[in-house]
Amino acid sequence: MKVRFHDVSMRFGDVEVLDAINLDVSEGEFVCILGPSGCGKSTLLNIASGFLEPAAGEIAIDGVRVVGPDRRRIFVFQERGIFPWLTVEGNIGFGLFDLPESERRARIAHYVQLVGLRGFERAYPRELSGGMKQRVEVARALAVNPDVLYLDEPFGALDSITRLQMRSELLRIWQAERKTILFVTHDIEESVQLADRVVVLTARPGRVRRVVPIDIAHPRDLSSVRYLALRDEIFGEIGLAHKI
Amino acid sequence: MEREGEERESENEQQEPGSRHRFPPKGLLLCALALSRSYLLPLSGIVVALLVWQVAAATHPASLLPGPLAVGRAIGELAARGLLVKYVVASLFRVTWGYLGALLFAVPTGIALGMSRRGEMAFNPLLQLLRPISPLAWIPIAILWFGVGDVSAMFLIFVASFLPLTLATMKAVHDIDPVHLSAARNFALPPGLMMREVLLPAILPQLLVGVRITVGIAWLVVVAAEMIAVNSGLGFLIIDARNAGNRYDLVIAGMVLIGLIGVCLDVLVRRVEQRIAA
Numbered sequence: 362m363k364v365r366f367h368d369v370s371m372r373f374g375d376v377e378v379l380d381a382i383n384l385d386v387s388e389g390e391f392v393c394i395l396g397p398s399g400c401g402k403s404t405l406l407n408i409a410s411g412f413l414e415p416a417a418g419e420i421a422i423d424g425v426r427v428v429g430p431d432r433r434r435i436f437v438f439q440e441r442g443i444f445p446w447l448t449v450e451g452n453i454g455f456g457l458f459d460l461p462e463s464e465r466r467a468r469i470a471h472y473v474q475l476v477g478l479r480g481f482e483r484a485y486p487r488e489l490s491g492g493m494k495q496r497v498e499v500a501r502a503l504a505v506n507p508d509v510l511y512l513d514e515p516f517g518a519l520d521s522i523t524r525l526q527m528r529s530e531l532l533r534i535w536q537a538e539r540k541t542i543l544f545v546t547h548d549i550e551e552s553v554q555l556a557d558r559v560v561v562l563t564a565r566p567g568r569v570r571r572v573v574p575i576d577i578a579h580p581r582d583l584s585s586v587r588y589l590a591l592r593d594e595i596f597g598e599i600g601l602a603h604k605i
Numbered sequence: 606m607e608r609e610g611e612e613r614e615s616e617n618e619q620q621e622p623g624s625r626h627r628f629p630p631k632g633l634l635l636c637a638l639a640l641s642r643s644y645l646l647p648l649s650g651i652v653v654a655l656l657v658w659q660v661a662a663a664t665h666p667a668s669l670l671p672g673p674l675a676v677g678r679a680i681g682e683l684a685a686r687g688l689l690v691k692y693v694v695a696s697l698f699r700v701t702w703g704y705l706g707a708l709l710f711a712v713p714t715g716i717a718l719g720m721s722r723r724g725e726m727a728f729n730p731l732l733q734l735l736r737p738i739s740p741l742a743w744i745p746i747a748i749l750w751f752g753v754g755d756v757s758a759m760f761l762i763f764v765a766s767f768l769p770l771t772l773a774t775m776k777a778v779h780d781i782d783p784v785h786l787s788a789a790r791n792f793a794l795p796p797g798l799m800m801r802e803v804l805l806p807a808i809l810p811q812l813l814v815g816v817r818i819t820v821g822i823a824w825l826v827v828v829a830a831e832m833i834a835v836n837s838g839l840g841f842l843i844i845d846a847r848n849a850g851n852r853y854d855l856v857i858a859g860m861v862l863i864g865l866i867g868v869c870l871d872v873l874v875r876r877v878e879q880r881i882a883a
Contacts, residue, residue, distance in 0.1 A: 412787060432793045442784050446806035455802070456792035505792065 363388040363541045364409065364509065368418035371404055377566040378404050381418065384560060384569060388508075391535055391542045393552035396562030397599065402545045403513050405567065409543060410436045410511045422509065432456060434509040435502035439518050443486050443498050449473065450482045452497050456505035472500040475534060492523040499531070503538060512544045516551070528554055532579055549599070553592045554581055561598050571598055671854035676861060679854040688842075692859075693866065695837035696827050699755060703762025703830070704823045711767050712812070715774020716804065725775070732768060740765035741829050748833060758830035758838075765826040766819045773815025777808035813878040820874050824867050839863050 364386040371379040378401040386392050396402045407413040409420050411429040420427045422434065430436070435456075443452045454469045473482055476496040486494055495515060502510055515531075516524045532555065535542060546552055552559045559573045573595055577587050655673050662672030671679075683689040718724045743764045747757040781804070789803045831840025839859045846855035 410791070412790075430787075430791045430793070432791065436787065436791050438784050438788065441782065442788050444785060444788075444803070444806070446809075447802075455788075458794065458798055458802075 362386070362424075363390070363422065364543070365421045365424075366405075366409070366418070367421065369405070369408060369415045369420060370417040371401065371408060371413070372416045379408075379415075380566040380568050382567065382569055384572075386541060386543065389539045389541055391544065391555060391557045393544045393546055393556035393559045394562065395546055395549065395552045395559050395595070395599075396567060397564050398547055400562045400564050401567035402547075402562055405562075406436070406511050406513050406543060406545050410434060412436070432505050433507050434511065435505060435507045436511045436513065437498050437502050437515050438513060439495075439515060441494075441518075443494055443501065445486045448483050448485055449478055449489070449497050452486070453500045453504050455501055468504050472504045475503070475537070476500040476530070490523075491519050492527055495519065495527060496530070499534065503534065503540070507540065509541045509543065512542065514546055515544075517546075524551075529580075531555070536579065549592060549595050550583075553588060553595065554583065559595060561595060573598070668851075668853075671857055675854045676857045679852070679858040680862070683842075683855070683858060689862075692837055692839050692842050693862065695835075695841075696831065696839045696863075697866070699758045699830060699835075699838065700762055700823050700827055703759035704766050704820065706759065707763045707766035707770055707819075707823070708816070711770035712774050715771045716778055716800075716808070718771070719775040719778025720804075732772065736768055736772075740826050744829070744833060753833050754835060757833045758827075758835055761830040761833070762823050762826055766823045769819045769822060770815060773819065774808065774812060777811035777815065778804070780811060781807045810882055813874075813881060817871065817874040817878060820870055821867065824863070824870055828863065839866075 362385050364384075366382050366384040369379060369382040370377075382405060384392075394402045394405060404413065408415045409427065411427045411431060411434075444455065447455065450469050450473070453472050454465055457465045457468055460468065469482075473479055476499060478493065478496055478500070481489065481493065486497070489497070499515070512531075516527050519527060528551065544552075544555060553575055556575055559575060561570045561573065562568065563570045573591065575591055577585070577591070581588055658673050662670050662675070667675070680689065683692070718728055740761055743761055744757075747760045747764075751757040751760055785803060785807060789799055794802065827838070828840035828843060831838040832844055835841050839862055843856050843859040846852040846859065
């Protein structure tokens with residue numbers, strides 16, 4: 362077991378945000394945490410990454426209790442997480458300060474290539490589109506070779522076409538690098554497209570309502586019967602009729 | 606094809622017969638207009654003030670109000686006696702060292718207080734208490750501690766710049782996007798790198814704005830600072846010209862020079878700001 366949530370609860374003042382979350386994530390697994398806004402899913406990710414301390418319960422990674430952020434487990438924010446004063450290269454190499462220069466160069470080059478930003482090495486974030494910035498941030502996270510990635514609605518600020526492209530990019534990278542991924546989203550379609558398992562949370566206080574395994578091989582056909590059935594199942598779970 | 610036709614038509618419209626030989630040519634007119642907008646218009650306020658000043662001076666006794674020409678002659682006199690450069694350099698020297706001293710202490714103080722909530726809670730009330738005290742109030746203390754002379758003058762400029770610079774730095778630190786600090790924490794950056802790679806570049810743009818404003822303040826205080834019995838500088842010139850013979854033309858010459866150099870400083874800092882920001 363890679364990541365184990367054990368009875369994790371959280372409150373901010375009098376507001377109960379998370380209530381006894383239990384979840385096991387295996388090595389190399391892609392898990393989406395899905396829930397309505399305000400259900401505490403981002404909080405859960407912040408606890409898992411060590412930025413927040415839970416009010417009760419604990420999170421263990423490889424059997425070791427999480428007590429703070431760690432560079433083996435990188436948090437990917439929305440695109441605004443990259444440093445505007447550093448170039449694409451500078452951002453991707455940000456976490457590689459303890460490597461010898463030659464290895465640093467090689468790693469940067471590898472990840473620039475992986476996320477498709479060749480030719481933009483010297484560009485500053487303000488010269489990049491939203492999708493490109495997000496790629497830089499994913500590359501920055503991958504460059505330090507972490508074993509877990511936490512992604513907090515990483516594509517939330519992108520337009521819908523770019524968002525679709527970024528999802529397939531992320532899947533391609535995940536298949537190449539086999540990191541354990543915890544991905545927070547409020548987008549049902551997104552979760553069914555990406556995850557091995559979708560963890561559906563209730564509204565506040567967040568509890569695990571259901572865990573839905575997505576048993577469709579990649580690449581997923583978004584018009585297949587199975588995809589639509591799983592999607593509608595989750596729609597139903599959240600209490601939304603799939604009609605407008 | 607149709608489009609091309611349209612374009613050609615509109616081109617023809619612009620070159621209606623006769624317009625080519627209109628005088629003055631359109632290009633020259635536009636050029637003059639642009640020139641007037643970027644140079645003449647900004648200068649017009651000054652020209653009006655000079656005219657009003659000249660009229661006022663002509664209708665009042667010269668002992669009460671020296672006119673612009675007299676002041677111009679006074680500046681010429683200063684230049685001829687070799688005092689113009691000497692005084693300007695002396696004033697800039699004091700402001701530079703007083704200000705650099707303030708920068709050296711204020712930026713680390715501002716960063717420390719901005720980073721630590723406890724530090725801020727402990728020291729912010731003190732800073733707010735010191736803020737309304739005019740730098741001029743420090744003159745007796747400056748003389749007591751440093752005697753009369755250059756050091757006192759520089760201390761006064763230091764005092765005037767230190768607080769606003771510290772507060773500007775603190776504000777810049779507060780305005781750092783917390784996501785950037787979290788990311789740096791996540792990558793376990795050692796403190797030295799954290800300072801160099803994240804903190805300083807993050808506060809730099811706001812810090813430069815703070816620098817521009819406080820340079821103005823430091824220059825503003827130079828007159829008061831040079832009242833402390835120094836024997837050179839533009840502030841000294843103003844006090845000395847009055848004390849030694851009521852040379853009000855020299856007094857106003859000093860004021861004009863302070864204004865001109867203040868504008869130059871502002872432009873200079875803006876240039877540096879743009880250079881670094883780009």
